[in-house]
Amino acid sequence: MRVKPKTTELIAKILIWSAAIFVLAVLSFIIIYILYRGLPMISWSFLTEIPRNMGRDGGIASPIVGTIMVTAVAIALAVPLGIGTAFYLAEYTKESGITRVIRFSAESLAGIPSIVYGLFGFIFFVIYLNLGWSVLAGGLTLAVMILPTVIRTSEEAIRAVPQSYREVSFSLGGTKWQTIIKAVFPSAIQGISNGIILGVGRCVAETAAIMLTAGGALRMATSLFSPTRTMAVHFYILAREGISMSNAYGTAALLIILIFIINVVSNALVNRFMAKNR
Amino acid sequence: MSKFRENISKYIFLALAFSSISALALITIFIIINGIPIIAEVGVLNFIFGMSWAPSHGEFGIFPMIIGSVTVTLGAALLGVPIGICCAVFLTEFAPQTISRIFRPAIQLLAGIPSVVYGFWGLLFIVPMIRNWFGGPGLSILAGSIILAIMVLPTVISITEVSILALPRNYKEGALALGLTHWQTIYSVILPSAKSGIVAAVILGIGRAIGETMAVIMVLGNAVAIPESILDPVRTLTTNIGIEMGYAAGTHRQALFATGIVLFIIIMILNATAQYVTRKKK
Amino acid sequence: MQDQYKINIRDMSFFIEKKQIIYDLNLDIRTNEILSIFGPAGSGITTLLRALNRLNELIPGARIEGDILLDGKSVYRKEVVLTELRRKIGMVFDVPTPLPMSIFDNIAYGARLKGEKNKKVLSDIVERALKEAALWDEVKNRLKTSALALSGGQQQRLCIARVLALEPEVILLDRPCSGLDPISTAKIEDSLTQLKERFTIILAPHNLQQAGRVSDYVAFMLMGELIETGKNDDIFANPKDQRTSDYITGRFG
Known part of the structure; x- marks a missing residue:
């Protein structure tokens, strides 16, 4: 017997709706559960005290500082490199052999697993450049990791700048450099900052690459050469070694809140960008 | 003066643009020179097809890990791809605006959550669930596949969605005008036309799954053995590195870099395929 | 009286890749006059x-043959500095294109x-340019607000003011009123007739009526060729070429 199109239609609709509802349900479950167990842990002292007793007691102040420092190093390096690459790809050259190689490299970097970044960062920054397990080694490793994200979002933002802006700037006697700095860059800045924020998000969430390059020290990092751990690494060690489930939940809840904030900021930027370009 | 500055700026940008090329080159070179010696020592075939991994006894066979990576990834793809495509179809074809306005940021959040959190959640819920329902230790291929299936959803959904949205509107209108139902239109016109995008989505999703470390390290059990069922624990290429890198030295460390080479090659092949598929579309 | 020529175009042909856009064009453009170059879309006027x-x-792939002289000297000479040339020959585009910054910053x-960094000098330039473009009274109290918030007509006058601020010698206007309402168009045409005292103005009008209203001289282009040029009244009253008369009387196509 042939199934009536109406019946197939109905079944398909039910399947698709249930897939969507299922995904939303799983996501909400993960988030709500972590927040439910973790939020009660978050207090002023949790945020400001240094972990004691391997992390069993005390707060997570040093992992928070470690996260900020490592992320700052990564952004400080990846942003100029990424934006420069994007401007080169979008403004200075036609599609050619060289752009294909650059694009291929960036896309390949985007696909490399974080554990391989960890291996590379360990052997190159920690051992070969002799930086040791440190904020600097971790941050440099993350910089390479987020470079493709910054390149891609910046290039899209630069290409979205209307060609007429460039023509106006040239027609008013602008050089290429002046046109890029004064007419193109200000118009692309929102899209570019969105890319930077996405990069920050990846840095905050990363574990494997940092574990192998920044070490796992619980002490407060005092310089770029101090070993440190980030919140994600701290969470992993607490949970895996079963040191303190409650502190693990607290750290995870804080991470999720951070990621949530980063996403909200990023979406707000994108929406403003879209509204302006309409 | 100004001409001079123009040229300088061009070369500065070019130099910056070389950063990604040199980064890729450095990664490739440093992983390879640190892994090659041990592969040369034990032999390529012995390394890849060797069944025994006992670094302290000089035995470096990663075949169980390759099987582990492949099975866990395959399971993740089987679970995650259909759900992901359904979600993309839902977003582009069915979702009322109010729901899609919640759904998209939710998927974005899903992509942003640290992978360790997924692993932890899997350890708390998925592993005991498998243990109670199906028996076995619970730490298993199945647990890893489920966690990875959730984690590849954002990749699969967003790329599929983009490729569906990129289709000309008249494809759909033409099909509907021919009297096809909405589902028939999706099934026989939209999905086939967006095929190359969907294939790229699946490949990139698989790439993400095979490269993931922290989410699966907690739920796979990490035993170095060829699994007999999906309820058995396994170790993947990534977790092999993640677990042992902390204390490895000498040939042991080289062997972990060699594991990295194998992983790296697999990923580069997947990436190149995905790039090829998307480019062919254009 | 001897005619004063500002620009001479000599045997000019223009190509993009292999496609020829302009064929062997000769045209002399007088100082302090408004020349309108009109013709159907795709004639190569832009x-x-x-x-x-x-x-x-x-x-990419653009190539020119022949020559264009400004004050008797080729603009395609090696030693020409592009940025200086473009300051001498200002341009207003068909779509109003304020840059996404304040009114003041646009003009400056x-x-x-x-x-130029001196604040006083800059604000003098801005005030003078906006007055010349008849926009000063409408915007003088909100110079620091975004230029994107202006109406279409105001935006286009802003673009004209932005060109005037360069103190150019020649102003090119490429269908400057094509998207504007009749009142805004009239305002712009008014300022053009005042500006011609000090500038050489080359206008691509968006219709024949505009060419008739504002220009001293007109030129008719068709499919990349210059068909005919002469005084405004002469061409419209009795065109010499059949194609010109066909176009003017609307019998084209």
């Missing part, structure tokens, strides 16, 4: 205007590119 300030060079853009 390309001709952009050849004058060499903006065509942004197009060109001067700042030249390196």
Whole structure:
């Protein structure tokens, strides 16, 4: 017997709706559960005290500082490199052999697993450049990791700048450099900052690459050469070694809140960008 | 003066643009020179097809890990791809605006959550669930596949969605005008036309799954053995590195870099395929 | 009285890759007059205007033959500095294109590119340019607000003011009123007739009526060829070429 199109239609609709509802349900479950167990842990002292007793007691102040420092190093390096690459790809050259190689490299970097970044960062920054397990080694490793994200979002933002802006700037006697700095860059800045924020998000969430390059020290990092751990690494060690489930939940809840904030900021930027370009 | 500055700026940008090329080159070179010696020592075939991994006894066979990576990834793809495509179809074809306005940021959040959190959640819920329902230790291929299936959803959904949205509107209108139902239109016109995008989505999703470390390290059990069922624990290429890198030295460390080479090659092949598929579309 | 020529176009042909856009064009343009170059869409008028300030060079594969003289000297000479040439030959585009910055910054853009930093000098330039473009009274109290918030007509006068701020010698206007309402169009045409005392103005009108209203001289282009040129009244009253008369009387196509 042939199934009536109406019946197939109905079944398909039910399947698709249930897939969507299922995904939303799983996501909400993960988030709500972590927040439910973790939020009660978050207090002023949790945020400001240094972990004691391997992390069993005390707060997570040093992992928070470690996260900020490592992320700052990564952004400080990846942003100029990424934006420069994007401007080169979008403004200075036609599609050619060289752009294909650059694009291929960036896309390949985007696909490399974080554990391989960890291996590379360990052997190159920690051992070969002799930086040791440190904020600097971790941050440099993350910089390479987020470079493709910054390149891609910046290039899209630069290409979205209307060609007429460039023509106006040239027609008013602008050089290429002046046109890029004064007419193109200000118009692309929102899209570019969105890319930077996405990069920050990846840095905050990363574990494997940092574990192998920044070490796992619980002490407060005092310089770029101090070993440190980030919140994600701290969470992993607490949970895996079963040191303190409650502190693990607290750290995870804080991470999720951070990621949530980063996403909200990023979406707000994108929406403003879209509204302006309409 | 100004001409001079123009040229300088061009070369500065070019130099910056070389950063990604040199980064890729450095990664490739440093992983390879640190892994090659041990592969040369034990032999390529012995390394890849060797069944025994006992670094302290000089035995470096990663075949169980390759099987582990492949099975866990395959399971993740089987679970995650259909759900992901359904979600993309839902977003582009069915979702009322109010729901899609919640759904998209939710998927974005899903992509942003640290992978360790997924692993932890899997350890708390998925592993005991498998243990109670199906028996076995619970730490298993199945647990890893489920966690990875959730984690590849954002990749699969967003790329599929983009490729569906990129289709000309008249494809759909033409099909509907021919009297096809909405589902028939999706099934026989939209999905086939967006095929190359969907294939790229699946490949990139698989790439993400095979490269993931922290989410699966907690739920796979990490035993170095060829699994007999999906309820058995396994170790993947990534977790092999993640677990042992902390204390490895000498040939042991080289062997972990060699594991990295194998992983790296697999990923580069997947990436190149995905790039090829998307480019062919254009 | 001897005619004073500002620009001479000599045997000019223009190509993009293999496609020829303009064929062997000769045209002399007088100082302090408004010349309208009209013709159907795709006649190469925009390309001709952009050849004058060499903006065509942004197009990959663009190539020019023949020569264009400004004050008797080729604009395609090696030693010509592009940025200086473009300051001498200002351009207003068909779509109003304020840059996404304040009104003040838009007008001061060109001067700042030249390196002018003095606040007093800049605000004098801005005030003078806005007055010349008849926009000053409407915006003087909100110079720091975004130029994107202006109406279409105001935006286009802003673009004219932005060009005037460069103190150019020639102004190119590429269908400057094509998207504007009749009142805004009238305001712009008024200021053009005042500005011609000090500038050489080359206008691509968006219709024949505009060409008739504002120009001293007109030129008719068709499919990349210059068909006919002469005094405004002569061409419209008794065109010599059949194609010109066909176009003017609307019998074309």
